[in-house]
Amino acid sequence: MLGVMPAHAQETVKIGLILPMTGGQASTGRQIDNAVKLYMQQNGDTVAGRKIEIILKDDAAVPDNTKRLAQELIVNDKVSLIAGFGVTPAALAAAPLATQAKIPQIVMAAGTSIITERSPYIVRTSFTLAQSSTIIGDWAAKNGIKKVATLTSDYAPGNDALNFFKQNFTAGGGEIVEEVKVPLQNPDFAPFLQRMKDARPDAMFVFVPAGQGGNFMKQYAERGLDKSGIRVIGPGDVMDDDLLNGMGDAALGTVTAHLYSAAHPSAANREFVAAYKKAFNARPGFMAVGGYDGIRLIYEALKKTGGKTDGDALVEAMKGMKWESPRGPISIDPETRDIVQNIYIRKVERVDGELYNVEFATFEAVKDSGKTRK
Numbered sequence: 001m002l003g004v005m006p007a008h009a010q011e012t013v014k015i016g017l018i019l020p021m022t023g024g025q026a027s028t029g030r031q032i033d034n035a036v037k038l039y040m041q042q043n044g045d046t047v048a049g050r051k052i053e054i055i056l057k058d059d060a061a062v063p064d065n066t067k068r069l070a071q072e073l074i075v076n077d078k079v080s081l082i083a084g085f086g087v088t089p090a091a092l093a094a095a096p097l098a099t100q101a102k103i104p105q106i107v108m109a110a111g112t113s114i115i116t117e118r119s120p121y122i123v124r125t126s127f128t129l130a131q132s133s134t135i136i137g138d139w140a141a142k143n144g145i146k147k148v149a150t151l152t153s154d155y156a157p158g159n160d161a162l163n164f165f166k167q168n169f170t171a172g173g174g175e176i177v178e179e180v181k182v183p184l185q186n187p188d189f190a191p192f193l194q195r196m197k198d199a200r201p202d203a204m205f206v207f208v209p210a211g212q213g214g215n216f217m218k219q220y221a222e223r224g225l226d227k228s229g230i231r232v233i234g235p236g237d238v239m240d241d242d243l244l245n246g247m248g249d250a251a252l253g254t255v256t257a258h259l260y261s262a263a264h265p266s267a268a269n270r271e272f273v274a275a276y277k278k279a280f281n282a283r284p285g286f287m288a289v290g291g292y293d294g295i296r297l298i299y300e301a302l303k304k305t306g307g308k309t310d311g312d313a314l315v316e317a318m319k320g321m322k323w324e325s326p327r328g329p330i331s332i333d334p335e336t337r338d339i340v341q342n343i344y345i346r347k348v349e350r351v352d353g354e355l356y357n358v359e360f361a362t363f364e365a366v367k368d369s370g371k372t373r374k
Contacts, residue, residue, distance in 0.1 A: 011050060011051075012050065012051045012052070012053045013047070013050045013051070013052050013053070013080050013081075013302065013307075013309055014053045014055060014073075014077055014078060014079040014080060015052065015053070015054050015055070015079060015080065015081045015082075015083055015298065016055050016057065016069070016070065016073030016074070016077065016079040016081070016082040016083070017032075017033070017036065017054050017055065017056045017057065017082075017083050017084045018057050018059050018066055018069050018070060018073070018082060018083070018084040018085060018090070018094065019032055019033060019056065019057075019058065019059070019084040019085075019086055019109075020058065020059060020060050020061035020086040020087070020090075021033065021056070021058035021060075022058055022060050023060040023061055023062075024061065024184075024185060024186065024209075024211060024212065025060075025061040025086045025087060025209065025210070025211050026211065027210060027211040027240070027242050027243065027285075027287070028061075028086040028087075028109050028209075028210050028211055028287045029058070029084075029086055031210075031242055031284065031285055031287040031288040031291065032084060032086075032108050032109060032287055032288065032290065032291030032294075033056060033291070034276065034279070034280045034282075034284075034288060034291075035276070035284065035287075035288040035289070035290075035291035035292040035295070036054060036291050036292070036294070036295045037279070038275060038276055038279055038280075038292065039291075039292050039295045039296060039299075040052065040054075040295065041279070042275070043296075043299060047299050047302045047303060047307065048302050048303050048305070048306055048307030049307050050302065050307040050309075052299075055073060055077055055079065057069040057072075057073065059086075059090055061086050061087045061089075061090055062090075063089040063090050063092070063093035064093070066085070066089075066090040066091075066093040066094055067093040067094060067097070070082055070093070070094040070097045070098075071097060074097060074101045074103065079103070080103060080104075080309035080311075080314075081103055081104045081105075081106060081298060081309075081314070082094060082097075082098060082103065082104075082105050082106070083105070083106035083107075083108060083294055083295075083298070084106075084108055084109070084291075085105075085107045085108065085109055085110045086109045086110065087109070087110055087155075087157075087209065088110040088111065088112040088115060088155065088156045088157055089155070089156070090110065091105075091107050091110040091112075091115050091118075091122070092114075092115065092118055095115075095118035095119040095122060096118075096119070098119045098121040098122065099119040099120065099121055101311070102121065102311040102312065103121060103311045104121050104122075104123060104298075104301075104311055104314050104315050104318070105119060105121050105122045105123070106122075106123055106124075106125060106294045106297060106298060107122060107123070107124040107125070107126060107294075108125055108126055108287075108290040108291045108293075108294035109126050109210075109287055109290055109291075110124075110126065110157070111126055111127050111128050111129045111157050111160070112128070112129065112156040112157050112160050112370075113128045113129070113130050113160055113368055113370025113371055114156075114370075116336055116337050116338045116371075117336075117371070120315070120337075121311055121315055122337060123297065123315060123318045123319075123332060123337045124337065124338050124339050125290050125293040125294040125297055125330075125332075125339055126286075126287075126290035126294075126339065127258075127259045127286070127290070127339065127341070128160070128338065128339075128368040128370055129157050129160040129161040129164065129207070129235055129370075130160055130164045130368050130369045130370035131259070131341070131343055131366045131367075131368055131369070132161075132235035132236060132256075132257040132258050132259065132343050133160070133161045133162075133163075133164035133165040133168075133207070133234075133235050133257070134164045134165070134167070134168045134369055135168075135257040135343050135345070135363055135366070136165060136205070136233055136234060136235060136255075136256065136257035136345070137164065137165040137166070137167065137168030137169035137171075137172070137174075138168050138169075138172060139233075139255070139257065139345055139361075140169055140172075140174060140203065140205075140233055141168070141169050141171075141172025141173055141174045142172060144202075145174065145202045145203045145231075145233070146173075146174060146175060146202055147174070147175050147176075147177045147199075147200075147201045147202050147203075148169060148174060148175070148176055148177065148201050148202065148203050148204065148205050148233075149176070149177055149178035149179070149180075149195075149196045149199040149201040149203075149204050149205070149230075150162055150165070150166070150176060150178070150179045150180070150204070150205045150206075151180050151181075151182060151189070151192055151193075151196060151204055151205070151206050151207075151208075152180075152181055152182070152205075152206070152207040152208075153181070153182055153183075153184050153187070153207060153208050153209060153212075154181035154182060154183055154184060155184045157207070157209065158181065158184075158207050158208075160370060161207035161234070161235055162179070162181075162205075162207065164369070164370065165205050165234075169205075177199045177200075177201050178195055178196060178198075178199035178201065180192045180195055180196070182208070184209070187208070187212070187215075188219075189215070189216050189219040189220070190219050190222075190223060193219055193220060193223045193225060194223065196225065196230065197223065197224075197225055197228060197230065200230075201230060202230070202231070203230060203231040203232070203233045204225075204230055204231070204232050204233070204234075205233055205234050206232055206233070206234040206238045207234055207235055207237060207238065208237060208238055209237055210237050210240045210242065210285065210286070210287055211240070211242075211243070212238075213237065213238040213239060213240050213243050213244075213247070214243040214246055214247060216238060217232075217238075217247040217248075217250050217251055218247075218250075220232065220250055221248065221250035226249070226250040231253065231254070231255070232251075232254045232255075233254070233255050233256065234256050234257075235256060235257060235258060236256040236257065236258025236259070236260075236261075236286065236346065236357065237258075237286075238254075238256065239251065239254055239256050239258075239346075239348060239357055240285045240286065240287075241260075241261065241262040241283050241284065241285035241286070241356075241357065242282070242283065242284075242285035242287070242288075243285075244283075244348070244355050244356070244357065245283070245354055245355050247355065251348045251355055252348050252349070252350065252355070253347060253348060254347070254348045255345065255346070255347050256345075256346055256357065257343050257344070257345050257346075257363075258286060258343065258344060258346060258357070259286055259289075259327050259341050259342070259343060259344070260285070260286040260289045260326070260327040260344075261344065261346050261356065261357040261358070261359055262283045262284060262285070262356060262357075263346075263351065263356040263357060263358055263359065264326065264327060264328065264344070264359060265359070266324075266326070266328065268324050268325070268326050269326040269327070271326075272284065272289075272292070272326035273326070276288060284326075286327075289325060289326055289327050292325075292326065293325050293327075293330065296323070297318055297321065297332070298314075300317075300318075300321060300323075301314045301317040301318045301321070302314070304317035305317050315337070318332050318337070319332055319333075319334035319337060320332060320334040325341075327341060327342070328341065328342040328344075328362075329341075329342065329365070331365075333367060333368075336367075336368065336371055338367070338368045338371070339368075340365050340366065340367050341365070341366060342362055342363065342364050342365065342366065343362075343363045343366045344359040344361065344362050344363075345359070345360060345361040345362075345363075346358055346359045346360065347360060
């Protein structure tokens with residue numbers, strides 16, 4: 001038996017990366033795929049004597065695809081971990097398979113609070129909507145915003161964003177004057193924006209998933225809302241760095257609460273942004289950071305287990321892990337397996353001729369407040 005050990009030590013660790021590389025969420029998939037490649041270029045493709053192989057699959061953010069692909073990766077490709085998951089329904093579709101196979105599921109994008117509760121093998125490196133929506137709700141109430149109209153995508157993260165914002169904004173004395181939900185797939189924002197305008201709020205609270213912010217801001221400007229004095233606030237998804245530069249002057253002054261900005265003023269982030277731009281000729285957004293930290297978490301866990309891929313051992317190794325990410329200090333909550341991170345309040349400003357989310361306030365070590373804590 002001992003004679004087999006050296007061969008075993010060289011065995012490949014396969015990671016199934018399931019991402020929306022096509023369809024409306026393609027920018028999410030592209031950013032995460034890029035970030036994983038970048039991390040592996042910088043850190044090599046061998047950890048604890050084991051070669052790392054990424055098997056990328058495109059689920060187009062369709063949960064039925066996610067489930068089928070996860071099944072194929074686990075059964076046919078014999079992956080040791082599954083990772084990615086661009087939207088909540090995709091992450092939830094794979095959860096029972098991770099539990100059944102006893103393999104870690106690393107959620108690098110999807111942001112609904114309940115996700116980590118759906119399997120003891122899920123660990124998240126992205127964010128939850130509760131983390132940023134509660135904070136922007138408090139900020140709005142304290143900064144002279146009295147009346148808000150809300151526009152949110154009609155699926156679980158949109159509902160989380162709306163509910164947590166509303167809870168904190170109204171507790172601070174604010175009033176919701178109009179509430180609209182838009183379809184997740186190919187939304188036409190124009191009719192909904194007219195309702196926002198008619199409600200005459202001080203601000204609009206907006207949650208649309210990463211990738212849809214550009215289209216939203218284009219229609220916001222076309223409808224003249226940028227000239228009407230109605231400000232845009234929300235979690236940072238709508239001002240994703242990946243698309244921000246193409247939004248034009250309509251985006252200036254938008255205040256959002258979020259986990260990451262390409263303008264985050266740390267040495268680690270400056271290096272990350274420079275390396276990402278050099279490799280992909282694009283600016284990284286918050287989805288890229290979720291992927292970059294996700295693959296780092298896998299590498300560090302494998303180092304701790306000495307290259308062993310037992311699912312329980314890997315998840316145990318991940319609990320409580322902490323490091324300095326391009327977004328700032330982060331850790332994995334050992335109780336919930338969810339990310340703990342700083343949330344920043346940012347304002348869109350022009351810096352050296354480009355649009356950036358410039359951070360002006362920091363809330364440190366924010367846990368997810370959406371958990372049903374026992």
